[in-house]
Structure formats: structure tokens, C-alpha cells
Amino acid sequence: MLDMTIERLSAAVGEKVTLQGWVMGKRTGKGLVFLIVRDGSGLCQCIVDESKVDNAIFEDAKRISQESSLRITGQVVADERQVGGYELHVSGLEIVSLSQDFPITPKEHGVDFLMDHRHLWLRSKRQWAIMRIRNTIIMAIHEFFQGEGFIQTDAPIFTGNAVEGTSTLFETDFYGEPAYLSQSGQLYGEAMAMAFGKIYTFGPTFRAEKSKTRRHLSEFWMIEPEMAFHNLDMNMDTIERFLRFVVLKVLDKNTLELDMIGRDTTVLKQITEPFPRITYEDAVKILKGELEVDGKNAIKxxxxxxxxxxxxxxxxxxxxxxxxxxxxxxxxxxxxxxxxxxxxxxxxxxxxxxxxxxxxxxxxxxSARDFRMGNDFGGSDETVLTRLFNTPIMVYNWPHEVKAFYMKRDEQDARWAKGVDVLAPEGYGEIVGGGERETQLDLLIEKIHEHELPMEAFEWYLDLRRFGSVPHAGFGLGLERLIAWTCKLPHVRETIPFPRMYGRIAP
RNA sequence: UCCUCGGUAGCUCAGCUGGUUAGAGCACUUGACUGUUAAUCAGGGGGUCGUUGGUUCGAGCCCAACCCGGGGAGCCA
The missing domain is CATH 1.10.287 (Helix Hairpins)
Structure with a gap:
């Protein structure tokens, strides 16, 4: 049978099967060749014994090189020492294509070299594991929202107006008119929530920030739910359930992959505990060491x-x-x-x-000591703050000056906007940004003036407040940042098959 | 845009205060080893030391400018 995959070998112990794949590695001994074969679904060691196969097959096994493609036939034997738990005692081998001088060797490589060979790097174990976790997370996102009665809708990628300044937008030519690649589907999400109740968008997002850090990409995937008749607290409830669902799904489905990348899952498992909800004001006090958390002082x-x-x-x-x-x-x-x-x-x-x-x-x-109430947190401030927690934390009620024009002002205290940032533990920082949206037409118009935004571009958005305005809230989650934290990767570039970032457009 | 670290073999790096023919490991290749899991042994080929200019009797090493990359700030998911 040719449809056998390494993933399903457990069901075929003792049987003779044929695998189709590529050679990841080879070790030779006197009269023996060990081939590590990968087929996309997993890894399997195949043993070619000179005394048990035709001479031609043994010769092929000896000359086959790293990343050559092959069909290999043999008996499945359980062996706990092996990755995946099984090995193949080879009786037949067919070289499909012989590979020469594969650039990525079992030795360590530098980032630049690996990035230049991203198309080949994806074949390695670590990348395999990460992409499978990415897949689990994407599926879990859909499962969660579909299960809660959201419908997936999509926001446009071309946008005609520069909402938050053109410096962070990629400009393109749309039939002779300037158009920009979307950096958020937020406003469109609101329109769709007014049409369908609870929605989420899931698509690529583009930011032309000249950032060269471990948490920035120029092209990344964002999930943006928007919910009619929801306030900030309900929004935070949803975020918490959502993140918990996704992380638990990964813990359930990707134990092998998490193990392969050496992820200590202790912190991930704490996702079942409640996420602390901290006001911006308290967060600043914690940051400056003026407020302790469970007897722990951030500065100390x-x-x-x-x-x-x-x-x-x-x-x-x-x-x-x-x-x-x-x-x-x-x-x-x-x-x-x-x-x-x-x-x-x-x-x-x-x-x-x-x-x-x-x-x-x-x-x-x-930076933490000198932090001034009223400012937005920088990357390091987030690290200092989250250092005291093992679950994501939710910081809410931000100074309205640092938040977007559409954020709802707190009715009790006009200093604050009802936004929420979710900061992941272990130094990963902001993975979610969201909040309750302003519902009052006059306040919104005032804010648009304040931000010096072109009113005509927002007429359609203001219609949402003219025709049946309701309290509503939503958030945006950066897929790659969530994956980076889940896998505890040092950089988001490994979370997406072909990263696009400042200074990197190929391959 | 700014700060900081780096660019030496296909890859990862060493090269001490400037001094003869620039080194190692891995990879590749030849041979030895009956089960290996990046740690066996012996041999082999392989380098315009990022670019340009300067200092010097002499530069991989010092100086300048530029190019490329890593990390960070700002900005953000």
C-alpha cells in the first residue's frame, strides 16, 4: 500500500509497508545503513541490512544522500528508543531523485544563512514541529469562535484611507489611486458585527514599521473578533476563554512537537488559572515597584x-x-x-x-523607574511587568490619549479609555489589543477631529452609530506572537513559513 | 532614524598587543568499524579574510567611508 504515512505506523506493526519521503540523515556501519526518513507526517529510522537485501539495494542505501527522495519498503517494528517509537526493517528501496550537497547540514547554522534557505529550512525537525503547532492553533481559533456562535467574515486588504498615518502603511497603486495594505480590519469588523452579531476576521495584516526586533513582522496574520452588545468585561471574559481554549488544544494535540522543540510546558499548563485583570493605574504602580504582587516587587x-x-x-x-x-x-x-x-x-x-x-x-x-503615568508601555516595561506572572495578564482602562479614536471613554472617569492589552508571560509581551468601542456619534466626531483624521473617510463608519448604535467590543490577536509564546521561540520569524520583515522579502 | 554587536572555507567559528606558506570542527570524499541516534579511527580536496580607500617595511588584525546581517529603542499584534 502506497498511502502509508509515518504518522500511522502504529497501526501497522509487523506489516510490510512502503513509505514515500526524503532522507533526513544517514549513518553507516559495517553491513548496515541507518536512514532517517521523513515523509511530512513524521520521522522513521529505516535499517538496511546487507545480509537481508539484494546487493543493488544495499549499494543504493550507501550512496543515497541527505534530502534525496525515495520509496522504501520494509517491516514495521516497534522500538521505544526511536523517534516516533517505530522503525522499518528494509526489504526494498527505490531512489526517486538523488540530492546533492544539501545546504542545511545537521550542524548549527546562522540566522541569515537559514533565512536565505527558508524554503529548505522548513524541512527540518524544529520547523516541522512549529508549523504543526501553528496549524493546531489556527484550527483551534476557528473551532473556538465557531463553537461560540461567531461567523467568520473577511475585511478587505486594500484600503483607501490611511487611518493612523501613512508611515506604517504599505502604499500600492489601485487603478491610479493610492491604496494601502490593511493594517487592521477593525472598523470593517464593527460594520459586520452590526450585521451579524458576533464575527471574527482572520487574515493577513501589513505594517511598514522599520522594526528589527524579535516580535515584529511586516506581514502577519491577525484574528479580530467583534461582538455586538458586549462591553469591556465581557470582552475580557471572551479573550480569557479563547486563549485558554487554544493553548489547551496545543497541549492536547502537540505533545510530541512541544517536546521536539524543547518547550517546558509548566507555564503553558497554568493557562487554566484566572488571568489577573489589572487597571493601567495599578500596572504602572507595579512597574515602578510601588505595588507588590503576591509579595513580589517588580523592581527588586x-x-x-x-x-x-x-x-x-x-x-x-x-x-x-x-x-x-x-x-x-x-x-x-x-x-x-x-x-x-x-x-x-x-x-x-x-x-x-x-x-x-x-x-x-x-x-x-x-525605564521602569522613570516611567511616567499617562505614557504607553514600551517592550521592556511589558517584560518587567509580566515577569511577576505565569499567566497572561490583562491591563485595562488606559489613558485615552494613547489609544485609538474609536476606543470608548470610561463613563465613571474620563481619563480612561476602555481598552485592554493582554500581555503574555515569559517576556513575550503584548499578544492581544482590544477594547470597547465608542458608541456616541458626537464623541466619535470629536475624537476624529482631535486625531486630525479626514472626516469624509469615516462617514461610513459613523453610519454605524447613526443607525442602531449598540455597545460593542472586540480585540485583535497576532497569530505569530501567540505561536512564538506557545513554542517559547526567541523570534517570531520562525512562526510563519515565509516571513516578511524589514530587510527580508526573499525567498 | 538612533544605539549596540558582528561580517575569515559550503556551514559554525578561532586567529593573543600588526610579523614567514591563514587554522579547527562539521559537511563532502577515500578507506577501517555488524545497531547507529550531532562524541569511533586514518587520509584528502577546498579561502579575492564584506567592499573601497588610508596608515605601515609589513594589515585578517589599526583608521575612515560605505554595503550586508543580528539585537535593541521608537512604533506596534
Missing amino acids: TLEADLVEVQARIAAIQAEIAEREAKIAVPGMKKGEIGFHQSKIQQLKEELSEQEEAGRNIPMWLK
């Missing part, structure tokens, strides 16, 4: 982190020196030297990470 915690980082740097430097001294002694076996060298390599990588933390933390501390 960070200072302790710094001490720890410095101790770690010293320990790493000592270990590197020790291993280098060992290698320097003549007479050590080559293999052992290689072992020490690879350890030193790892240590040096960790050292540069720790050194970076050592440089950053004092800056973060300064």
Missing part, C-alpha cells in the same frame, strides 16, 4: 535577575576556560575534544545571550 525581582545573570556569566566563563584548558593538554582523543568543543560552542552562545540580558536589564530598570 529584576535586580535579583541581574545578579543572577552576572553570576551565570562568571560561571560560564569559568567553564569555558576549564574546558579549553582540558583540550590544550596533549593526548586527548579526537572525539573527546570534539565533545568539549561543541560544549564550548553552546556555552559561548549562552554567554552572548546572558551578556545581552546583562546589558538590557539595567536599561529596563531605568
